Amino acid sequence: MNDYIIETKQLSKRYKGRFAVSNLNLRITRGDIYGFLGPNGAGKTTTIRMLLGLIKPTKGSVHLFGQSLDKHKIEILRKVGSLVEYPSYYGHLTAVDNMEAIRRIIDVPRTKIAEVLEIVGLTKDARRSVKGYSLGMKQRLGIASALLGNPELLILDEPTNGLDPAGILEIRELIKEMPKQHGITVLISSHLLSEVEQMAGTVGIIRQGELVFQDTIENLRRKSEGSMSLAVSEPAAAVQQLLGQGKRAILSNHVVKLDNLSDEEVAGCVKLLVEQGHSIYRVEENRKSLEELFLHVTEGGARS
């Protein structure tokens, strides 16, 4: 028995001959925040719908809490809170009644409603009918519904859609606290890496229905390590001398570029150039931003 809260094997879904999701092997460990990333239309929502049993996979299996979703659906869903895409709500009812409609099915004490509305900051508007809410408030209501059943696993599909920066920050802080305070595992999807990188422990990147990256955020960062560029008085000669020492230097735009060096190696190169009589004007590090790396991965470059 492993401790994966979510494990999918070869999960695939075909729509009209085209695979929206193909051979997805997701692995999400207990207590983790998993950032599920991909551009719009990559298959994130389709995957999430399959995780919740809303649509049937064409092929492959979903196991949540080590149990087959196919066989123990009700039992599993009791431990899952979800928010799929844009929020669902009953516009003619107040926030409290919306919650009550869900509470009557999942059977938690009535006091829980006020508690979750407080968490998402809707207490003041709880008695207004939801159709008058702003998009951000509806989104919060959706998050409140997801929290209502004391879930062990939260599945949030683009939860910060339509929120203003302050709201995004608030929700982010809220989600960060989930594993720490309540031991909740979180799967959060987004098309923005920047939104997820500050809270996720693991990220999975999906492109055209295929998982192209799945690893810890540290390993993703490591991949983004950049190059050093040295501005020197005679760049062409400097490159020759560095190449002579077995360093992989290239000349670009009158600047010497060095890829993937440790601190010691950089120091060694600089020392060498100084000893050879070069004047060194600047030593700069060019970091690839995670966002660039993300674009690189999602646009069909590197796969790992």
Add this chain to the structure above:
Amino acid sequence: MIGKALRADWLKIRGKGLWLLAFIAPTGLIAMQALNYGLRYDYLMNLYADDPWGELLKNIVLFVPISLFLGETLISSLLANIEHHMSSWKQLLALPVSRSAVFGAKFIIAVILLSFSCLLLSIGAVALGAALKFPLDSIPYGDILRIGFLPFAASMPMLSVSLWLCLSYKNQSLPVTFGVIIAIVSMFSMSMSEYLPINWPLFSYYGPQQELFVGAGLISGLLILLLGAQHFARKDVN
């Protein structure tokens, strides 16, 4: 489990005009007869002198099938729209509740609403009869209850089909058009075979062999309901 889904639905139909519809339909039927009798009171009282209650009920029941077909269509559509409107299916069906329970709860809500209409029709008939000064010592309570409930039982297949279509398709124009056509055709189909399900509601009151039509309606309604629930349990929710 179906009880939980039912309690949730009970809350959700609030303020959606479903109760209003269930109230207006029978009230309208009674008002129509009030007008009919009001305009030619002396003539009709003379004509129906032998059995004023029975003839009043016959006048009312003529319009019961079309009202039932329309009512079943509209109630199904309004019920389905509560979930379709803001795509609440994805939230509702990700809750720990079986899909057949969700489907069954909607059906029961529709039956409760329509039963309320039938009961109101019976009460209205008594009130109208009393207002028209019919003999109060010979009120045929049995027949009065039967004018609504028997045709309703015989029209169950329509409710099942309509609910199935409305819950399955987000676009309600197909199921509503279907229901309206059935309702209109039912006004003119009496000359056709009694095997035709749209004729069952009227035959279930007129007889002979009323119980056959009621039974056929209940059984086929239940069968279609089970088929619908099966389909609903397997379909993808987008």
